[in-house]
Amino acid sequence: MVIDHAAVWDNCLQTIRKNVPTQSFRTWFEPIKPVGLEDHALTIQVPNKFFYEWLEEHYVSLLKMTIRKELGDRGRLEYQILMSNGSNGHDHKSRSNGSEKPVEDKFGPGMVDMGNIKNPFVIPGIKKMKIDPQLNAIYTFDTYIEGDCNRLARSAGQAIAKNPGGTSFNPLVIFGDVGLGKTHLAHAVGNEVIERFPNKTVLYVSSEKFTNQIIQSIKNNAVNDFVNFYQLIDVLIVDDIQFLANKQKTQEIFFHIFNQLHQNNRQIILTSDRAPKDLDGMEERLISRFKWGLSADLQAPDLETRMAILEAKMSREGVEIPQNVTEFICYNIKNNIRELEGVLVSLIAQSSLNRREIDVDLAKVVVKNFVTEINKEITVEFIQKLVAEHFSVAVEKLQGKTRKRQVVIARQLSMYLAKNLTDKSLKAIGETFGGRDHSTVIYSCKTVQDLMETDAIFKDTVVELEKKIRMSLNDK
Numbered sequence: 001m002v003i004d005h006a007a008v009w010d011n012c013l014q015t016i017r018k019n020v021p022t023q024s025f026r027t028w029f030e031p032i033k034p035v036g037l038e039d040h041a042l043t044i045q046v047p048n049k050f051f052y053e054w055l056e057e058h059y060v061s062l063l064k065m066t067i068r069k070e071l072g073d074r075g076r077l078e079y080q081i082l083m084s085n086g087s088n089g090h091d092h093k094s095r096s097n098g099s100e101k102p103v104e105d106k107f108g109p110g111m112v113d114m115g116n117i118k119n120p121f122v123i124p125g126i127k128k129m130k131i132d133p134q135l136n137a138i139y140t141f142d143t144y145i146e147g148d149c150n151r152l153a154r155s156a157g158q159a160i161a162k163n164p165g166g167t168s169f170n171p172l173v174i175f176g177d178v179g180l181g182k183t184h185l186a187h188a189v190g191n192e193v194i195e196r197f198p199n200k201t202v203l204y205v206s207s208e209k210f211t212n213q214i215i216q217s218i219k220n221n222a223v224n225d226f227v228n229f230y231q232l233i234d235v236l237i238v239d240d241i242q243f244l245a246n247k248q249k250t251q252e253i254f255f256h257i258f259n260q261l262h263q264n265n266r267q268i269i270l271t272s273d274r275a276p277k278d279l280d281g282m283e284e285r286l287i288s289r290f291k292w293g294l295s296a297d298l299q300a301p302d303l304e305t306r307m308a309i310l311e312a313k314m315s316r317e318g319v320e321i322p323q324n325v326t327e328f329i330c331y332n333i334k335n336n337i338r339e340l341e342g343v344l345v346s347l348i349a350q351s352s353l354n355r356r357e358i359d360v361d362l363a364k365v366v367v368k369n370f371v372t373e374i375n376k377e378i379t380v381e382f383i384q385k386l387v388a389e390h391f392s393v394a395v396e397k398l399q400g401k402t403r404k405r406q407v408v409i410a411r412q413l414s415m416y417l418a419k420n421l422t423d424k425s426l427k428a429i430g431e432t433f434g435g436r437d438h439s440t441v442i443y444s445c446k447t448v449q450d451l452m453e454t455d456a457i458f459k460d461t462v463v464e465l466e467k468k469i470r471m472s473l474n475d476k
Ligand SMILES: Nc1ncnc2c1ncn2[C@@H]1O[C@H](COP(=O)(O)OP(=O)(O)OP(=O)(O)O)[C@@H](O)[C@H]1O
Pocket: 143, 144, 145, 146, 150, 176, 177, 178, 179, 180, 181, 182, 183, 184, 185, 240, 273, 309, 337, 338, 341
């Protein structure tokens, strides 16, 4: 029987999909192409070396297990590494030499000979000068908390900082929703490059500034100077490239600069609010170049990462806030780290201006300005939903007649929490549980109380659920 490599890999993917989170599956397994199968060895093609190393480091046991399942004990996996960034055929690792002596060497760290080139970042007319990298010194790797949401992008950034222009991540495109740390990460790479290689010229520029500089240079008839200036940069960071959309002339000049830098093994880092393929209004030739290196996305951070970010920020600011307040903030602000920090700053300001202690009540007032649904009341339905989820039973079962132990406990606990966390009468609570009367609610509450006194694990569950309900007000 002939076994087809594509079919084998397809089966492997089915197993892998069940064992890794969807996001990781998309990032690490979907881009893989099966290319051959010979003598029990399945060959897969991966986009670059980093990708291969990541798979080996994080998924080696899963891959081994999966391959054995498909190909038996002799089953092996072989990698073929595709260096996709080299589509123009040049070798990335080798730096050019001879006439291409790095210009800054003549002038010391960070100094470049401007010759007749006008530097759009400084007052014109000065010949030798240090280019201000325009980086924020606070945005470093140390202050950039790692989590599942940013691991790939962060690791790639660190690899670049150690070897700018010499990895296969050129360009590195960091993309993700608003306020998730794209700019911070890009600056972190720039700051680290400067620390490791003081002779390298790093420059951060927003797309908006870049566009304005181009407009100015066109007005002044100095486009060549502009392009020449950018060719002096070793690590160019362009933020929010989605703003280059539909700007034809800017794109044309950027294309030229990009090619020159890339051909000379200079590092390019771009950030965007969407993946390169989704950049509407961008020329195809630019999009295809953005795809040469690595596109790494930033996801919304999970609860632990949000807590770690907030705590790190507090410790930098030298403030202390009760744990239940930080939990409350992190439960409610989920999709934007800038907002998370904004809440903290407002909270500190409110507390000192009004001489009020920082507590959950004050946090509620502040968080309300950031999310729209915070001030909703807790409802019995919401309690039923969370408790049912916790016990893995259907919400309808809580309203039905089932006497299965798991359902009975969930039902009684929901009644108990409804009595304690809402201002509904016992009668009204009973009605939302399939028309039960108030004496059933009293009996349930008593049962839960008794159980909490005798069963510590159950008590923890109740406390945990109560906290979750109080904290997740905006999830209803
Ligand atoms: N992983 C992280 N650890 C610590 N702070 C972070 C992290 N991610 C983001 N931040 C902080 O969140 C704030 C917003 O981040 P940043 O400005 O980099 O987001 P962005 O994705 O570039 O946003 P935009 O899309 O609006 O340009 C910054 O203050 C940054 O320091």
